[in-house]
Amino acid sequence: xxxxxxxxxxxxxxxxxxxxxxxxxVRDAILSGRxxxxxxxxxxxxxxxxxxxxxxxxxxxxxxEAEGLVRSEPRRGIYVTFNAGQAEEMMLARAALESxxxxxxxxxxxxxxxxxxxxxxxxMRAGLETVDVLQLIALNERxxxxxxxxxxxxxxxxxxxxxxxxxxxxxxxxxxxxxxxxLAVEEHEAIANAIxxxxxxxxxRLMRDHVIRSGEKHLIRVSQA
Amino acid sequence: xxxxxxxxxxxxxxxxxxxxxxxxxVRDAILSGRxxxxxxxxxxxxxxxxxxxxxxxxxxxxxxEAEGLVRSEPRRGIYVTFNAGQAEEMMLARAALESxxxxxxxxxxxxxxxxxxxxxxxxMRAGLETVDVLQLIALNERxxxxxxxxxxxxxxxxxxxxxxxxxxxxxxxxxxxxxxxxLAVEEHEAIANAIxxxxxxxxxRLMRDHVIRSGEKHLIRVSQA
DNA sequence: CGTTTTAAATTGATATATCAAATTTCAGAT
DNA sequence: ATCTGAAATTTGATATATCAATTTAAAACG
Numbered sequence: 001x002x003x004x005x006x007x008x009x010x011x012x013x014x015x016x017x018x019x020x021x022x023x024x025x026v027r028d029a030i031l032s033g034r035x036x037x038x039x040x041x042x043x044x045x046x047x048x049x050x051x052x053x054x055x056x057x058x059x060x061x062x063x064x065e066a067e068g069l070v071r072s073e074p075r076r077g078i079y080v081t082f083n084a085g086q087a088e089e090m091m092l093a094r095a096a097l098e099s100x101x102x103x104x105x106x107x108x109x110x111x112x113x114x115x116x117x118x119x120x121x122x123x124m125r126a127g128l129e130t131v132d133v134l135q136l137i138a139l140n141e142r143x144x145x146x147x148x149x150x151x152x153x154x155x156x157x158x159x160x161x162x163x164x165x166x167x168x169x170x171x172x173x174x175x176x177x178x179x180x181x182x183l184a185v186e187e188h189e190a191i192a193n194a195i196x197x198x199x200x201x202x203x204x205r206l207m208r209d210h211v212i213r214s215g216e217k218h219l220i221r222v223s224q225a
Numbered sequence: 226x227x228x229x230x231x232x233x234x235x236x237x238x239x240x241x242x243x244x245x246x247x248x249x250x251v252r253d254a255i256l257s258g259r260x261x262x263x264x265x266x267x268x269x270x271x272x273x274x275x276x277x278x279x280x281x282x283x284x285x286x287x288x289x290e291a292e293g294l295v296r297s298e299p300r301r302g303i304y305v306t307f308n309a310g311q312a313e314e315m316m317l318a319r320a321a322l323e324s325x326x327x328x329x330x331x332x333x334x335x336x337x338x339x340x341x342x343x344x345x346x347x348x349m350r351a352g353l354e355t356v357d358v359l360q361l362i363a364l365n366e367r368x369x370x371x372x373x374x375x376x377x378x379x380x381x382x383x384x385x386x387x388x389x390x391x392x393x394x395x396x397x398x399x400x401x402x403x404x405x406x407x408l409a410v411e412e413h414e415a416i417a418n419a420i421x422x423x424x425x426x427x428x429x430r431l432m433r434d435h436v437i438r439s440g441e442k443h444l445i446r447v448s449q450a
Numbered sequence: 451c452g453t454t455t456t457a458a459a460t461t462g463a464t465a466t467a468t469c470a471a472a473t474t475t476c477a478g479a480t
Numbered sequence: 481a482t483c484t485g486a487a488a489t490t491t492g493a494t495a496t497a498t499c500a501a502t503t504t505a506a507a508a509c510g
Contacts, residue, residue, distance in 0.1 A: 017299050017493070019287075043462065053495040055280070058463090059287045062244075066291040068383050074242055075462060075501050089380035092325055096381075100321035155314035156321075158293050159384075242463070268492065278465040283493090300471050300492060453510075460503070466496080473490070480483075 019056035023063055030069050030082050031165050041070065041078045067162055084223055087165055091215035094163035095208045097156055098144070102191060102207035105151040106200040113150035117143065117192040124185045133175050137168075140175075143188055147195070147207075166218050173221050180217060187213075244281035248288055255294050255307050256390050266295065266303045292387055309448055312390055316440035319388035320433045322381055323369070327416060327432035330376040331425040338375035342368065342417040349410045358400050362393075365400075368413055372420070372432075391443050398446050405442060412438075 026046075029035040041061065047054045061078055064070045071081045105113070120143045127136050148157045174180055187210040194203035251271075254260040266286065272279045286303055289295045296306045330338070345368045352361050373382045399405055412435040419428035 019493080042460095044460090054462090055283075055494055055496090058280075059284055059493095062284045062287045063291045066288045066387075068380055072462095076503095077462070086380045089378050092329070092378070093322060093381055093384055096321040096325035097318060100317055104317070153314050153317070155293055155311045156318055159318055162291075244463080267490095269490090279492090280464055280466090284463095297492095301473095302492070451510105453508105455508070456506085458503105458505070460501105462501080463499080465498070468495070469493080471490105471492080473488105475486105475488070477486090478484085480481105 017056070018052055019059045022050060022052065022057055023060035025050070026060060026064060027067075027069060030064070030080055032167065035080050037080050037083045039080045041080065043078070084219070087219060087222065090163045090165050091212070091219060094160055095211035095215065097160040097163065098211050099204045099208035101151045101153050101156050101160065102147055102195065103200040103204040104153050104156075105147045106195045106198055106203040108152055109147075109150040109195050109198075113146055114192070114196045116146050117195070120146065121185065121189050121192055124188065128181055128185060133172055136175050136181060137171050140184065140188075147191075150195070166222070170218055170221055174214070174217055180214070184210075184214065242281070243277055244284045247275060247277065247282055248285035250275070251285060251289060252292075252294060255289070255305055257392065260305050262305050262308045264305045266305065268303070309444070312444060312447065315388045315390050316437070316444060319385055320436035320440065322385040322388065323436050324429045324433035326376045326378050326381050326385065327372055327420065328425040328429040329378050329381075330372045331420045331423055331428040333377055334375040334420050334423075338371055339417070339421045341371050342420070345371065346410065346414050346417055349413065353406055353410060358397055361400050361406060362396050365409065365413075372416075375420070391447070395443055395446055399439070399442055405439070409435075409439065 026035070026041075035041070043054050043057060043061070047057045050057065061070060061072070065072050065078070068086070069080070069082055070078050072078045120139055124136065124139050124143070127139060148160075151157070175184070187206065191203060191206045191210065194206055251260070251266075260266070268279050268282060268286070272282045275282065286295060286297070290297050290303070293311070294305070294307050295303050297303045345364055349361065349364050349368070352364060376382070400409070412431065416428060416431045416435065419431055
């Protein structure tokens with residue numbers, strides 16, 4: 001017989017439940033503005049429109065309520081709550097959490113983590129010339145992920161992940177600017193150095209400023225659309 | 226599966242909706258350790274134990290999952306996810322968010338806000354002598370609330386509120402220490418001054434350090450219990 | 451007409467029933 | 481005994497039904 005770990009279980013990602021799917025649909029509709037702030041969400045109507053029962057929809061709406069994208073008035077209804085102000089606050093939340101993660105990473109990062117970060121920065125710098133924005137997006141994500149892993153903060157990472165409001169197209173749009181690409185790499189390098197130098201205060205501050213600066217740029221793009 | 230006496234049936238008199246009530250019960254049971262990390266939560270069993278149907282329970286569990294206190298494996302079950310490490314991360318999340326709120330407050334605070342903060346500090350300082358810990362707790366809360374209001378950050382405030390893991394008894398325990406009361410007032414005053422001086426960087430740093438320092442003290446108490 | 455009352459319709463909240471994936475049980479084969 | 485695999489059981493996921501608060505419509509009254 002083969003070894004026990006020859007085959008790993010199928011990732012549960014492929015078996016997405018109805019409620020998770022619906023959650024994604026509604027969240028997307030809110031963030032993209034197709035469901036506008038203040039709009040009332042009728043459970044029966046929505047469920048019928050989606051071709052499902054109210055049970056998984058209600059669960060999805062609870063999660064959205066916990067995330068602060070809808071507000072539930074008991075026995076009255078559920079209303080969309082999202083506007084430019086909240087988008088900015090979500091960006092600030094991301095900055096706060098991501099910078100706290102960077103702070104922890106600066107305390108706990110191993111040599112391998114630092115090495116990996118530097119590798120990615122070299123790749124980014126090389127990628128500055130090319131116009132393969134998709135690859136830059138992937139590199140950006142990998143860079144942040146290395147810091148997340150190094151921090152060992154699973155909960156903070158999860159919480160931070162919930163503050164993402166930017167679509168793929170928004171990322172594409174922002175990183176297609178030459179200057180933005182340059183700035184991002186510079187900032188990433190400074191953050192990597194701070195972590196390598198075991199300087200939590202600096203890493204935190206640099207990460208906060210990085211997220212806020214690039215976040216504001218994103219918000220401008222989003223509000224224009 | 227959860228131990229049979231971890232949760233008692235809901236009282237027949239409920240003010241909020243069943244799901245909100247149940248959410249609070251289960252959350253409390255997890256944070257207080259009556260439901261231990263890794264334990265599986267059987268929906269039918271739990272609902273029966275609480276004397277309710279599975280519908281409101283499922284909604285409550287979704288919210289707890291969104292908050293990261295339980296983890297749901299599709300088609301398999303729901304498991305409690307909470308330990309000392311996560312408690313510390315929640316405290317760090319609170320520090321990150323509360324300090325970001327303080328930063329915004331330092332940018333936006335009105336004269337009245339500053340005046341109110343200073344009033345509260347005077348009251349706190351006077352209260353240092355007395356042993357009315359309950360009043361100090363109330364003053365503490367009011368102080369933080371003034372900053373929240375001044376910041377104008379409703380979303381951040383909400384998110385921050387979800388990171389609270391301390392029970393009333395934990396607060397009581399910590400603030401009954403003379404030295405802790407003194408430190409808290411000193412730190413609050415420094416924060417108020419930073420906000421009054423329109424110094425976002427300082428306000429942010431002082432608030433972060435304040436939350437982390439007093440949080441660590443809380444965590445020690447909690448882990449001892 | 452405008453205001454108040456009351457009845458009907460709507461709808462969120464909850465309960466129950468059904469479905470299907472996952473686990474467990476256990477007979478039969480090796 | 482150990483392994484295999486099919487049947488029974490459990491249980492999360494979903495659908496449907498019921499209940500009760502709220503809103504809307506309509507009727508009654510001034």
